Amino acid sequence: xxxxxxxxxxxxxxxxxxxxxxxxxxxxxxxxxxxxxxxxxxxxxxxxxxxxxxxxxxxxxxxxxxxxxxxxxxxxxxxxxxxxxxxxxxxxxxxxxxxxxxxxxxxxxxxxxxxxxxxxxxxxxxxxxxxxxxxx
Amino acid sequence: xxxxxxxxxxxxxxxxxxxxxxxxxxxxxxxxxxxxxxxxxxxxxxxxxxxxxxxxxxxxxxxxxxxxxxxxxxxxxxxxxxxxxxxxxxxxxxxxxxxxxxxxxxxxxxxxxxxxxx
Numbered sequence: 001x002x003x004x005x006x007x008x009x010x011x012x013x014x015x016x017x018x019x020x021x022x023x024x025x026x027x028x029x030x031x032x033x034x035x036x037x038x039x040x041x042x043x044x045x046x047x048x049x050x051x052x053x054x055x056x057x058x059x060x061x062x063x064x065x066x067x068x069x070x071x072x073x074x075x076x077x078x079x080x081x082x083x084x085x086x087x088x089x090x091x092x093x094x095x096x097x098x099x100x101x102x103x104x105x106x107x108x109x110x111x112x113x114x115x116x117x118x119x120x121x122x123x124x125x126x127x128x129x130x131x132x133x134x135x136x
Numbered sequence: 137x138x139x140x141x142x143x144x145x146x147x148x149x150x151x152x153x154x155x156x157x158x159x160x161x162x163x164x165x166x167x168x169x170x171x172x173x174x175x176x177x178x179x180x181x182x183x184x185x186x187x188x189x190x191x192x193x194x195x196x197x198x199x200x201x202x203x204x205x206x207x208x209x210x211x212x213x214x215x216x217x218x219x220x221x222x223x224x225x226x227x228x229x230x231x232x233x234x235x236x237x238x239x240x241x242x243x244x245x246x247x248x249x250x251x252x253x254x
């Protein structure tokens with residue numbers, strides 16, 4: 001569900017990249033303040049992705065006592081999550097911009113909940129590792 | 137935010153040249169924060185590169201990639217900030233949005249590469 005959603009959105013994003021004026025072709029230009037709010041949301045998601053990347057690099061470099069396989073897994077999971085966040089940021093921004101131009105409701109997304117649950121699970125794992133004295 | 141205005145005054149700067157919500161300023165600062173976050177990630181990536189794990193030429197190539205990503209992101213942010221300062225408020229273009237996201241994906245790819253080939 002999320003994956004097919006993501007793949008379709010990446011395809012849409014690439015098509016938009018090749019024809020950037022397409023977003024502007026439909027509907028009417030919304031109040032610029034809404035467009036700027038949408039842009040700031042996009043940037044917030046981008047920063048979320050960058051924060052996940054920073055976490056990935058931190059796990060890689062600052063947890064030398066961790067088992068190498070665990071460390072690599074944690075690093076890769078965080079880095080991939082960061083990349084997904086960045087792609088999702090573009091996709092959601094485009095969908096919101098289109099919805100505003102067409103006067104439709106803003107798109108709903110499961111992504112924030114999934115990400116929050118993932119980060120929560122990761123935090124629990126890290127807490128357990130600290131208690132067990134495996135890291136820190 | 138208030139109600140959307142439907143009086144056709146959409147692209148005009150409000151009277152006095154500033155709007156009460158300071159939207160362009162807030163957006164400019166959001167770009168600044170994002171550039172800062174990008175810089176932090178690139179510094180972490182650079183630290184990882186210095187710690188070793190890659191051979192000479194590969195390391196030089198990866199260092200060049202990091203420098204390129206940083207310059208690209210700063211240039212994007214700068215361009216967008218200049219657009220925001222103009223009287224006519226142009227919305228973000230998909231090209232800039234995708235490029236900024238592309239920088240993030242490139243950094244992730246860098247991380248995956250260097251972590252996997254320790």
